[in-house]
Amino acid sequence: KNEVEQSPQNLTAQEGEFITINCSYSVGISALHWLQQHPGGGIVSLFMLSSGKKKHGRLIATINIQEKHSSLHITASHPRDSAVYICAVPSGGGADGLTFGKGTHLIIQP
Amino acid sequence: EAGVAQSPRYKIIEKRQSVAFWCNPISGHATLYWYQQILGQGPKLLIQFQNNGVVDDSQLPKDRFSAERLKGVDSTLKIQPAKLEDSAVYLCASSLESLAGSYEQYFGPGTRLTVT
Numbered sequence: 001k002n003e004v005e006q007s008p009q010n011l012t013a014q015e016g017e018f019i020t021i022n023c024s025y026s027v028g029i030s031a032l033h034w035l036q037q038h039p040g041g042g043i044v045s046l047f048m049l050s051s052g053k054k055k056h057g058r059l060i061a062t063i064n065i066q067e068k069h070s071s072l073h074i075t076a077s078h079p080r081d082s083a084v085y086i087c088a089v090p091s092g093g094g095a096d097g098l099t100f101g102k103g104t105h106l107i108i109q110p
Numbered sequence: 111e112a113g114v115a116q117s118p119r120y121k122i123i124e125k126r127q128s129v130a131f132w133c134n135p136i137s138g139h140a141t142l143y144w145y146q147q148i149l150g151q152g153p154k155l156l157i158q159f160q161n162n163g164v165v166d167d168s169q170l171p172k173d174r175f176s177a178e179r180l181k182g183v184d185s186t187l188k189i190q191p192a193k194l195e196d197s198a199v200y201l202c203a204s205s206l207e208s209l210a211g212s213y214e215q216y217f218g219p220g221t222r223l224t225v226t
Contacts, residue, residue: 005189043217097143097166100152
């Protein structure tokens with residue numbers, strides 16, 4: 001079964017800073033998911049990637065399949081980026097329900 | 111396109127009572143998931159359906175939890191009897207197909223359960 005480690009668990013930064021959140025997993029995968037969860041809110045999928053890099057607005061996600069590692073970057077961070085960011089991978093064993101990391105609680109201060 | 115619908119949004123019950131949650135996935139999505147998210151933790155998969163069949167229920171506490179998706183569309187998750195440790199947000203998600211996690215999952219708003 002896949003295991004997911006995220007770091008840091010908590011991150012507080014000033015508006016405008018470049019943010020990096022890291023994720024590592026234990027078993028090879030077909031795709032890795034980055035999701036966002038606001039307090040009291042539902043979960044929104046940000047990226048699903050299997051290789052290389054994807055960009056959406058100020059968000060960039062990269063993955064290194066050989067090293068079993070992915071990063072989520074936020075450029076020019078803004079207070080509205082404050083949320084929990086979660087990395088998730090397929091659990092394995094033929095089914096594709098996701099195994100989630102514990103999440104990174106990000107606070108961007110104005 | 112309507113998103114994943116869940117009800118109720120909030121539920122408070124006493125331990126040993128029973129409770130049921132309902133989920134209606136996005137139209138056309140064959141795969142439906144139920145996740146449990148305890149405060150401060152990432153979601154944990156409880157059960158995955160492909161149409162009306164169970165693909166994975168290895169982490170479902172079957173002595174008290176049950177789930178069904180009889181017509182391959184909406185689904186119900188039941189807890190009977192509830193324990194204090196069942197207090198959590200129950201999330202439903204759906205995706206087009208089931209292919210080793212390669213399809214984007216769409217999440218509902220969740221049902222927050224408090225067991226007292």
